[in-house]
Amino acid sequence: MRHSPHQAQLKEKIVSKVSQIATNSPDPAVSISGQAMDRVVAKRRPIGRILAYVAAAVVLAAFVWWLATMLLGGRSLSVNAQKVFVSPVTVGTFEDFIPLRGRLVPRSTVYLDAIEGGRVEQVLVEDGTLVEAGDPIALLSNTNLQLEVLGREAAVTEQLNNMRTIELQLEQNRLSHKRNLVEIDYQIVRLNRSIERQRELAETNLVSQSAVEELQDELEYYLRRREVTLESQETDARMQVQQLQQLRDAGEQLQTSLAFARKNLEDLNVRAPVGGKLSGFNIEVGESIERGGRLGQIDDPNGYKLNVDIDEFYLGRVDLQQVAAAELGNRSYDLAVAKIYPQVNGGQFEVDMVFDEEPAGIRRGQTMQVRLTLGDNTDAVLIPNGSFYQETGGNWVFVVSADSTEAVKRSVRLGRRNTDFIEVLDGLEAGERVITSPYTSYVGMDRLTLD
Secondary structure, X not given: OOOOHHHHXXXXXXXXXXXXXXXXXXXXXXXXXOOOOOOOOOOOOOHHHHHHHHHHHHHHHHHHHHHHHHHHHOOEEEEOHHHOOEEXXXXXXXXXEEEEEEEEEEOOEEEEEOOOOEEEEEEOOOOOOEEOOOOEEEEEEOHXXXXXXXXXXXXXXXXXXXXXXXXXXXXXXXXXXXXXXXXXXXXXXXXXXXXXXXXXXHHOOOOOHHHHHHHHHHHHHHHHHHXXXXXXXXXXXXXXXXXXXXXXXXHHHHHHHHHHHHHHHHOOEEEOOOOXXXXXXXXXXXXXXXXXXXXXXXXXXXXXXXXXEEEXXXXXXXXXXXXXXXXXXXXXXXXXXXXXXXXXXXXXXXXXXXEOOOOOOOOOOOEEEEEEEOOOOEEEEEEEXXXXXXXXXXXXXXXXXXXXXXXXXXXXXXXXXXXXXXEEEEOOOOOOEEEOOOOOOOOOOOEEEEO
16 A cells, blocks of 8 residues: 655654654653662563563554554555556537437328227228328228117107107297287277277167177277287297297207217228328228227328437426437438427437438438537536446546556536536546546545556
């Protein structure tokens, strides 16, 4: 294990001081009166006690050495310099992009679903065929739907008959009121004439006054009856209009329901809703298709887009119309983000990218390498991107000394990454060197001795 010269000198001073304390002998005896006349006999110490002092001093020195090593040097490990990869810290242009891989899919897709379902009676085209809008694709049968249509047709016919019957009754009531009014008006005219004649005769005493009064009472009765008949006719007319409107609305609803049922029955003859390439069409004659079951899809053969999976870490940095570039052959094609799917599955989210100029000869399902630009190019302090980032999370690195004899752990602050470089925000300067190979065996170490 190697240490810097300053640390070695400090450790030697500590050990030397401890040894002096352990081996220091007591001060000589103070001179006393009569010393010249008497001879002092030195007291001998037991050899075992001396050995014990020496052993204690050695143990204390070893402990102090270990303590100094832990405090000044931290945990260290000797590694083979040939097994680590050392990279320089440089200043350069940071290109803020991420590499991706996209899959070509049709730009527009129309799915074919069975509206009512049924049994496949006939398959008219094969999977992969180019179809035009309205071309028949398959024939289905559904007995229950056919019976339902017949039942709705019978209900509509019955409703129409009921409506005609009620209209006839209403018309008869209207004519009856009209006849009553004609009869009442006739009686009123007749009574007025009779009253005039009877009054003339009553003036000459040819008829009694009571006869005139009876005619007058009968006239009053018909006048009141006429008012009631007119009121009844007005009420009946208003109710007739409302009832007829309700019957017509009910009839229209039945007609609409019948039209839908007939449309569903017609849809058993499956036709292409748009022109394009038929795919995923794998039904067989005799197969039962459930209601809403997928029959296949029709893809636009003349337009493609790239479907790309991106790590959720970049979800907040991807936006619509963000530019990207795809490589195909020896040419680069520009793309733009057209749609972002916010759902995260398996730590990734999807985006759709469209070409500014679509490449020729591409096919559905083909994959392409894509570089998605996240920001503008900037000048920055850079270190090569390496496997060390997975163990440190960009919080610290091992910095190699100038003499390449050791590497010391140092806290740093790293920023953006691309496939080649990592942006250094703080903790490193241009010209220094760092270990960029994996740190799997060095996690927990503070110093590496490079042998």
